[in-house]
Every structure is written in C-alpha cells, then in structure tokens.
Amino acid sequence: MLKQRKSIVGLDIGSSCIKAVELTREKYDHVVTGYAQIDVPSEAARQDAIAELMRAAHFRTRRVASAVSGKNVVFRYVAMPEMSEDRLAQAVRLEADKYIPFDVADVELDVHRLGSGQDATGKPELKVLLVAAKKSIVAEQARILGELGLQPVAVGVDGFALGNAWELGELVNPGIQEAGRTVALIDVGATKASINILRDNVSSFAREVPMGGQDLTNAIARRLGVDPAQAEALKREPGDQANVVQEATAQVLEDLGNEINLSFDFFENQFDGEVQEVWLTGGTALLPFLEESFEKIFEKRTKTWNPIEGLKVRSDNVDVEALNQQAPRLAVALGLAAAI
Ligand SMILES: Nc1ncnc2c1ncn2[C@@H]1O[C@H](COP(=O)(O)OP(=O)(O)OP(=O)(O)O)[C@@H](O)[C@H]1O
Ligand SMILES: [Mg+2]
Numbered sequence: 001m002l003k004q005r006k007s008i009v010g011l012d013i014g015s016s017c018i019k020a021v022e023l024t025r026e027k028y029d030h031v032v033t034g035y036a037q038i039d040v041p042s043e044a045a046r047q048d049a050i051a052e053l054m055r056a057a058h059f060r061t062r063r064v065a066s067a068v069s070g071k072n073v074v075f076r077y078v079a080m081p082e083m084s085e086d087r088l089a090q091a092v093r094l095e096a097d098k099y100i101p102f103d104v105a106d107v108e109l110d111v112h113r114l115g116s117g118q119d120a121t122g123k124p125e126l127k128v129l130l131v132a133a134k135k136s137i138v139a140e141q142a143r144i145l146g147e148l149g150l151q152p153v154a155v156g157v158d159g160f161a162l163g164n165a166w167e168l169g170e171l172v173n174p175g176i177q178e179a180g181r182t183v184a185l186i187d188v189g190a191t192k193a194s195i196n197i198l199r200d201n202v203s204s205f206a207r208e209v210p211m212g213g214q215d216l217t218n219a220i221a222r223r224l225g226v227d228p229a230q231a232e233a234l235k236r237e238p239g240d241q242a243n244v245v246q247e248a249t250a251q252v253l254e255d256l257g258n259e260i261n262l263s264f265d266f267f268e269n270q271f272d273g274e275v276q277e278v279w280l281t282g283g284t285a286l287l288p289f290l291e292e293s294f295e296k297i298f299e300k301r302t303k304t305w306n307p308i309e310g311l312k313v314r315s316d317n318v319d320v321e322a323l324n325q326q327a328p329r330l331a332v333a334l335g336l337a338a339a340i
Contacts, residue, residue: 007033007061008153010161010337011050012330013141016040016190016214017283018049021330022059023337024314030172030338031312034059035323035330047144054148058317065154065336066141067161069192072134074100075159075207077270079117079125088113092130100132107132108155114204115271127270129206131157154340158194159206161335162187162281165307167201168338172310184275185305186260186294187332188284190214194332195260197267197275205267211256213284216249223248235287246289253290257297264298279305281331307331 007024022034036057040049076099080091092111096104110131119125138155145152162185180200187194190213197205213235221231224244238245264275278300280290285304295302306327313320323330 007059007063008337008340009034009057009059009061009064010333010335011064011066011145012158012161012333012336013046013050013066014040014189014283014332015043015192017329018046018053019326019330019333020053020057020059020064021333021337022057022061023334024060029312030168031314032308032323032334033314033317035318037326037329047148050144051148054150062149062151063153063340064145064150065156065340066145066152067156067158067332067336068133068137068141069158069194069208072137073157073208074102074130074132076100076130076132077114078128078130079119080128082116082124082126085113088126088128092128096130096132099130102132102134106135108135108138112203115199115202117271131206133157154336156336156339157206158187158332159196159208160203161332161339162194162196163198163203163206163335164339165331165335166196166198166279168334169307169310170201182273182276184260184264184278184300185331186278186280187282188212188256188280188290189282190284193256193260193282195263197264199271199273204271205263207263209256209259209263211252211259212282213287215252215256216284216287219252220245220248249287250293253293254297257294260294261298275300278302281305281307281328283329285328286326304328305331307334 007022009020009022012019017039019037024031024033034057036053038049038053040046089111112129114127114129117127142152182199185196192212193209195207196203217231217235221228278298291302308327
C-alpha cells in the first residue's frame with residue numbers, strides 16, 4: 001500500500017535558543033521524526049547556529065515553517081461591518097493604515113475573523129484581528145533560510161503556532177478535553193511572552209508582551225550582585241539558593257503576570273466569556289515555581305503544558321529524554337510544523 005508521508009520542520013528561531021521539531025504525517029498518525037535545539041549567544045551568530053542545528057538534527061526534509069515576532073509585528077483588533085471573507089480581506093487592507101504604525105505597502109497583512117458581536121448601539125459587527133509583519137523581516141528570514149539550503153514554506157507568528165500545537169493535541173487525544181472551553185496558552189521565552197486565547201478551539205486573541213526570562217535573570221543578578229551568566233545558571237539550578245532565587249524574581253513575575261491578566265480582561269470584555277484555564281510553555285515554564293506564582297495572580301487553574309504528550313516519537317532519530325525534558329519549550333516549533 002502506498003503510504004502518504006509528508007515531513008515538515010517547525011523552526012522556532014527564539015532570541016536565546018533555536019528549537020526545531022520535525023513532524024511527519026503518516027496516514028493516520030503525526031509522528032515526531034526529529035528534534036534539535038541550540039542556544040544562540042547573539043543575533044550575529046544566528047545563521048551559523050541554524051546551520052549547526054540542521055547538521056546535527058538529521059531531518060529527512062529541508063522544508064521549514066518559521067515565525068516572525070518582535071516590534072516589526074503588530075496585532076490589532078478592529079470591528080468591521082458583517083461581510084464575506086473575500087470582501088473582508090480587501091476592506092481591511094484599504095483601512096489598515098488607520099490601525100498599523102507601518103506603511104501598508106510594506107507589510108504582509110493577515111486577517112483573522114474572530115467572530116460576530118454587537119457594537120455599543122446593538123448593531124451587528126465583526127471582530128477582526130489584524131496581524132501585520134514588515135515584509136522586509138519576512139524576506140530577510142526567507143533569505144537566511146534559503147542561503148542555508150532550506151526551503152521556507154510558511155511564516156507564522158508564535159501565538160498562532162501555540163494554537164496549532166493545541167489543536168494537534170486535540171487531534172491525537174480525541175475526547176480528552178472538554179468541548180466548549182476557553183483556554184489561554186502562554187509561551188514565556190527569554191524576551192517576550194506570547195499569548196493565545198482559544199475559545200472552543202478557535203484562536204480568539206493573540207498578543208505579545210515584551211517581558212521574559214531575561215528579566216528574571218537580570219533581577220537575580222541585581223539582587224545577588226552576580227554577573228548575568230552566574231544568575232542564569234542559578235535560575236536554572238538554584239540548589240540550596242531556591243528561596244533566594246524565588247524571592248529575587250517575585251516582582252518581575254508579578255509584573256508579567258499582571259500584564260498577562262490585562263489581556264485576559266480585554267478578552268473577557270470583548271467576548272463576554274471567561275478564560276477558564278491557563279497553560280504555560282516556553283523556556284521560562286521550566287521554572288518550578290512559575291505555575292504557582294501565576295496561578296495566584298490569575299486566580300485560574302494554571303498548568304505547565306507538554307505539547308508532545310500523545311504524539312508518537314521516532315526514537316531512532318530523537319533523543320527522547322531531552323525531548324521530554326524540554327517539551328514545554330517546544331510548543332511553538334511543534335505548532336509551526338503542525339500548521340502546514
Ligand atoms: N531550566 C530552566 N529554568 C528556568 N528558566 C529556564 C530554564 N531553561 C531555560 N530557561 C529560560 O528560558 C528562556 C528561554 O526560553 P525559550 O527558548 O522559550 O526563549 P526564546 O524562544 O529563545 O525567546 P523569545 O521567545 O523571547 O525570543 C531563557 O530566559 C532561559 O533563561
Ligand atoms: Mg520563543
């Protein structure tokens with residue numbers, strides 16, 4: 001029998017660490033057929049790091065899906081009159097300069113229909129999320145990947161990748177989750193936290209908050225009077241300094257948690273629904289006290305999310321122990337691959 005096989009590498013080019021997960025669709029299954037990650041000391045070292053990661057990973061495909069983020073990507077929520085999908089994309093493009101801080105000619109524009117609602121006077125309206133990414137950064141990323149002999153097939157954003165990883169989880173564990181829930185997926189990286197709120201499995205809110213693990217490291221360095229490298233090591237393996245580390249990072253976590261809470265408030269006002277549970281990913285989710293700290297701030301059930309759970313893994317090409325240990329950090333990479 002002819003088996004349909006298609007592999008794709010989700011490449012999450014983080015500011016501190018590049019993560020890659022190869023996902024292969026095998027007729028009835030989604031299989032993780034490769035995984036690698038590598039720390040990036042600086043932006044200048046990024047291209048070489050990707051090359052090194054690709055050499056080490058022994059992926060079976062050169063097709064990659066990546067993402068753009070940071071200040072060259074903006075998210076905007078706008079209300080439009082009800083209209084068809086085709087007309088919506090056109091109408092939004094015509095008005096986009098009202099909403100985004102870049103020239104419309106210079107951006108790739110993505111329009112996500114979030115759902116119908118009513119404006120203050122009771123008139124029906126469409127809630128729309130605009131994602132605008134500077135064409136120049138999308139092109140630059142494609143150039144870098146192309147130079148490495150890779151074939152870029154899609155460029156997304158971290159927040160939506162989280163949503164795709166979540167959907168993949170639902171697909172491989174059917175029925176395990178209650179239908180109709182509203183969940184918030186949060187990826188806390190080194191420099192930013194990406195938020196995606198799913199209502200009954202549909203992405204209804206996405207945003208990035210420019211804070212992350214680096215701010216925790218800096219807080220530890222300041223409090224203990226050590227250099228950033230020592231602070232980073234202490235954060236990851238505090239040993240008998242666990243209490244000091246937790247105390248030193250408490251204020252930053254509180255600020256970040258409050259900022260994320262504002263997004264929950266915005267969502268709840270806009271959509272008249274409540275975020276019921278929160279799932280944490282990203283390198284900072286490896287912090288043992290993150291769940292507990294955030295749960296107190298959010299006053300919602302808050303758990304670390306392992307997006308690999310339930311997926312088959314091809315152990316002949318994957319270091320399964322490392323994969324499981326780093327799993328919460330791989331949601332974006334997995335979701336980028338899953339979107340194709
Ligand atoms: N064991 C650990 N305990 C606590 N923090 C950790 C641990 N391992 C990594 N981190 C932190 O996770 C962060 C990196 O996470 P991640 O790989 O998700 O970020 P990134 O994708 O490179 O960053 P960004 O998404 O902001 O561009 C760093 O701040 C690092 O200090
Ligand atoms: Mg990241």
